[in-house]
Amino acid sequence: MSSQHNHATVSHELSLGQYFDNIKTAVITTFKGMMITLKYVYGVRPVTIEYPEVKEELPEISRSRLYNDAENCISCLQCASACPVDCIYISANRRATDAPALKTKDGTAIKLDLTMYTIDTALCCYCGLCTTVCPTSCLTHTTDYEYASYTVDQMKYDYLAPEVRAWRTRIVKD
Amino acid sequence: MDVNQEKLKTELLTVNMGPQHPATHGVLRVEIKTDSEIVAEAIPHIGYLHRCKEKHSESLDYRGVIPYVDRMDYLAAMNMELGYCLTIEKMLGTEVPKRATYIRMVCAELQRIASHLMFFGTYAIDLGAFSPFLYAFQKREEILRLFEEFSGARLLYNYIWIGGVWNDITDKHIERILKFCDELSEELKKYDTLVSQNRIFIERTANVGLISQTLCYEYGLTGPLLRGSGIKWDLRKNRPYCFYDKMEFEIPVGLGEKGTLGDCYDRYSVRMREMIESIKIIRQCLQGIEAGPVMGKVAKVLKVPAGEIYFRTECPRGELGYHLISDGSKKPYRLKVKSSCFTHVSVLPELAPGQMIADLVATIGSIDIVLGEVDR
Numbered sequence: 001m002s003s004q005h006n007h008a009t010v011s012h013e014l015s016l017g018q019y020f021d022n023i024k025t026a027v028i029t030t031f032k033g034m035m036i037t038l039k040y041v042y043g044v045r046p047v048t049i050e051y052p053e054v055k056e057e058l059p060e061i062s063r064s065r066l067y068n069d070a071e072n073c074i075s076c077l078q079c080a081s082a083c084p085v086d087c088i089y090i091s092a093n094r095r096a097t098d099a100p101a102l103k104t105k106d107g108t109a110i111k112l113d114l115t116m117y118t119i120d121t122a123l124c125c126y127c128g129l130c131t132t133v134c135p136t137s138c139l140t141h142t143t144d145y146e147y148a149s150y151t152v153d154q155m156k157y158d159y160l161a162p163e164v165r166a167w168r169t170r171i172v173k174d
Numbered sequence: 175m176d177v178n179q180e181k182l183k184t185e186l187l188t189v190n191m192g193p194q195h196p197a198t199h200g201v202l203r204v205e206i207k208t209d210s211e212i213v214a215e216a217i218p219h220i221g222y223l224h225r226c227k228e229k230h231s232e233s234l235d236y237r238g239v240i241p242y243v244d245r246m247d248y249l250a251a252m253n254m255e256l257g258y259c260l261t262i263e264k265m266l267g268t269e270v271p272k273r274a275t276y277i278r279m280v281c282a283e284l285q286r287i288a289s290h291l292m293f294f295g296t297y298a299i300d301l302g303a304f305s306p307f308l309y310a311f312q313k314r315e316e317i318l319r320l321f322e323e324f325s326g327a328r329l330l331y332n333y334i335w336i337g338g339v340w341n342d343i344t345d346k347h348i349e350r351i352l353k354f355c356d357e358l359s360e361e362l363k364k365y366d367t368l369v370s371q372n373r374i375f376i377e378r379t380a381n382v383g384l385i386s387q388t389l390c391y392e393y394g395l396t397g398p399l400l401r402g403s404g405i406k407w408d409l410r411k412n413r414p415y416c417f418y419d420k421m422e423f424e425i426p427v428g429l430g431e432k433g434t435l436g437d438c439y440d441r442y443s444v445r446m447r448e449m450i451e452s453i454k455i456i457r458q459c460l461q462g463i464e465a466g467p468v469m470g471k472v473a474k475v476l477k478v479p480a481g482e483i484y485f486r487t488e489c490p491r492g493e494l495g496y497h498l499i500s501d502g503s504k505k506p507y508r509l510k511v512k513s514s515c516f517t518h519v520s521v522l523p524e525l526a527p528g529q530m531i532a533d534l535v536a537t538i539g540s541i542d543i544v545l546g547e548v549d550r
Contacts, residue, residue, distance in 0.1 A: 026377075037305055059326070061324075084238035127244075128332055141326065
């Protein structure tokens with residue numbers, strides 16, 4: 001392993017004039033840079049926001065917390081099969097024949113009773129593949145991004161639980 | 175043999191640089207053997223970010239691989255997706271709509287700028303200047319905001335899909351991109367005064383970490399490293415994909431302006447000039463863009479015909495190649511990724527001997543590796 005070609009050794013001695021010349025150019029060029037920084041003292045609009053007080057409005061399309069509107073879900077399992085990390089757990093029973101007919105918002109008949117719809121948000125990679133395959137578009141990425149929790153268990157959202165369904169009014173925009 | 179010199183030889187001190195070190199941009203451990211301040215040997219240890227991406231993609235359908243591909247080089251996710259999708263499309267023989275191709279190119283070039291801005295900022299930090307980082311991030315943020323509006327995510331987009339792109343962009347976005355290009359051209363002049371012409375920066379980078387052309391060929395270096403050593407090779411020009419053959423742009427190469435050809439300064443300046451070329455490409459793309467669909471015809475259940483393909487694209491850090499073997503099923507049989515960063519890390523032991531430790535930091539910074547891509 002030869003390493004001669006790697007480092008050009010600066011062998012020549014600096015003269016006193018060159019030494020001071022180097023310092024001079026260093027100071028001048030640094031000063032030029034500082035002038036640019038100085039321009040930012042006044043007249044430049046700040047680009048940062050002070051987060052908890054000022055909240056950023058995310059674009060409508062933004063992919064944050066998942067929300068499944070269980071009333072419109074037909075339990076087709078397409079989201080679960082599209083999910084690359086397998087974090088969507090669904091189980092459903094066949095609806096009794098004598099039960100009243102249910103329909104989703106867009107008119108698709110619900111033939112299965114959803115018994116479990118849980119998403120482990122801690123596993124979710126926010127790729128958005130599940131929302132694109134949803135035929136009734138009941139599973140959506142919302143723009144809600146403030147959902148840090150203390151334990152991993154709390155990240156598991158059961159979308160049939162009333163307290164999770166109560167988010168709907170807060171985070172889903174129709 | 176000089177006996178006295180042999181007696182004076184001191185014992186080498188082994189120091190671990192990393193895995194958590196601000197200069198390594200991720201979790202790279204460089205085991206360095208130092209003789210006081212001079213590095214005698216440097217051995218990079220990788221694998222801290224290994225996520226079994228290649229093996230894992232064998233159990234995913236072709237669309238499900240894209241989010242994983244994003245996570246390889248998380249600073250240039252668009253380019254990673256583009257390479258993957260082009261590979262699969264070539265196997266499928268899918269025709270991508272013109273508008274989608276233009277959008278892809280705009281995204282890839284914007285991503286290249288974002289990645290180089292990141293390099294610019296962090297490289298300045300490595301060398302002890304903090305403020306350029308803030309300027310660079312201010313501009314990078316605008317790109318990320320644009321991508322967020324296209325795709326919904328800021329870093330890991332899953333935007334470029336097999337057959338096209340997920341969402342269409344609006345005329346408002348195009349106006350904003352053009353405005354951004356104008357602003358960036360101005361901003362780049364500012365960066366030039368701020369860093370490129372700074373005497374201290376030049377002294378720290380010129381004549382440091384020389385990569386000769388022979389070394390480039392021996393190690394198979396690509397991207398800005400290769401061009402920094404004065405070899406004019408860019409896949410966008412030499413093996414065009416998308417509509418790069420229609421575009422007019424230059425390939426910036428290292429000139430050895432401040433020191434010797436192939437030093438850190440050359441690699442830095444190549445990247446800075448590449449941003450200008452990217453702006454040119456974006457402008458041409460947005461001129462040529464036409465109305466139309468953004469998604470081609472792709473089967474819902476994707477089955478890639480049996481066969482083998484190797485396809486490579488030019489990413490901000492070098493060539494990225496995908497070697498796909500398909501057995502005709504829904505999942506890839508094998509998806510090997512040839513990453514440029516992995517190759518670039520391997521050249522470190524050649525560069526390190528004889529350098530000061532501070533210069534080694536400058537060298538690692540100028541190679542600009544992302545460990546997510548090294549380990550995959």
